[in-house]
Amino acid sequence: MATTEHVEAVRAFNRFYTAKMGLTRGSYARPLPEVRVLYELGQGTEEVAALKQALRIDAGQLSRVIAKLEEQGLASRHVSPADARRQLVRLTDKGRERFAQMDAESAQQVGAVLDELGDAAGVVEAMRSLQSAIEPQGTLTLRDPEPGDLGWMVQRHGELYGREYGYDQSFERLVARIAADFDPATDRAWIATIDGERVGAILCVHVDAATAKLRTLLVEPKARGKGVGGALVGQVVRHARTRGYRTLTLYTNAHLHSARRLYERAGFTLTHEEPENAFGHEHVAQTWSLTLNP
CATH class of the missing domain: 3.40.630.30 (Gcn5-related N-acetyltransferase (GNAT))
Incomplete structure (x- = not known):
């Protein structure tokens, strides 16, 4: 059973991690769902159903995020050529440029943090252990x-x-x-x-x-x-x-x-x-x- 101390420890770690990794500034200074959708689109995920599964996001919220990206000229919706019932979302040229900028900034920020550490490999392994503990990936x-x-x-x-x-x-x-x-x-x-x-x-x-x-x-x-x-x-x-x-x-x-x-x-x-x-x-x-x- 999670105690109040456990809950506060997780919340404290979240605040520390987002600030340390620069997730509140630069290209990441936009709502987190928008950042996550941009990332998935940049990785080649196009089908709305696949986006919903990857992000574990409510369908209504995902639709609103995509609409915001469309308003900013970063993404566009398309009907799947294989099945008119399926909807695809793709980055526009402007969206690809924005994703490339965001991706480069993220890599630079994370690299800078790791360079400051005396045991970067140990920290990365601890992150993997944490991920595996929260959600086992299977073998x-x-x-x-x-x-x-x-x-x-x-x-x-x-x-x-x-x-x-x-x-x-x-x-x-x-x-x-x-x-x-x-x-x-x-x-x-x-x-x-x-x-x-x-x-x-x-x-x-x-x-x-x-x-x-x-x-x-x-x-x-x-x-x-x-x-x-x-x-x-x-x-x-x-x-x-x-x-x-x-x-x-x-x-x-x-x-x-x-x-x-x-x-x-x-x-x-x-x-x-x-x-x-x-x-x-x-x-x-x-x-x-x-x-x-x-």
Whole structure:
């Protein structure tokens, strides 16, 4: 049973933390719900239902926050091309600029605080322990594929990309061909699970003696933000480097912002892009590359 002392200790910590981390000034000097919605939009979350789940916010309050962002020219609403009943929210050019500014300021402020500490690693570990104590995340595991996993990967790609981006069935057929061509003698696959439940997948496909290709990265919506995508991409990079490949490449589309951020963090750089009509839409197709063993 929480005592008055416990409650006051938590409130005191909240006041200390928000002031210390600069959450009451700069780009963060706006209502917290607006900041959180901007962040989720900047991470590539577009569907209103997904925003509501990620923020754990009342639907009415979320609608009011989105309306304020629209009034400021930071966001715009759209009907999902896959389902007219679903609503999407996207950052405008002005919104992306504001998010980039906010994100950079936040990173600078947090970095400055950590630089002042004698044991930054210990503080970060304590934060992780606190997060785990408040809300256990489950155990993330990357395992080899089992019977049925490749079929599940194809199905979920078709369903998620159709619902979130309006892709037609040609995308699901593409993923099915990739799965059919998977060769365990030369290729590797990993299935991400949390407490045994499948939440993600990725392939590393052999191209030639010098080159491998990262393919079919998938993270279930409910597992996003839990490190699943980073763990999968990191696993492919480690495997490709260990196998002696010199270069790791991948194909993506410019509008897949969350995936692109994962690739950038892993060290990939954009090497080529061009307009493409695929999966029922006009896209900007991109090729990214990572030098492993020069």
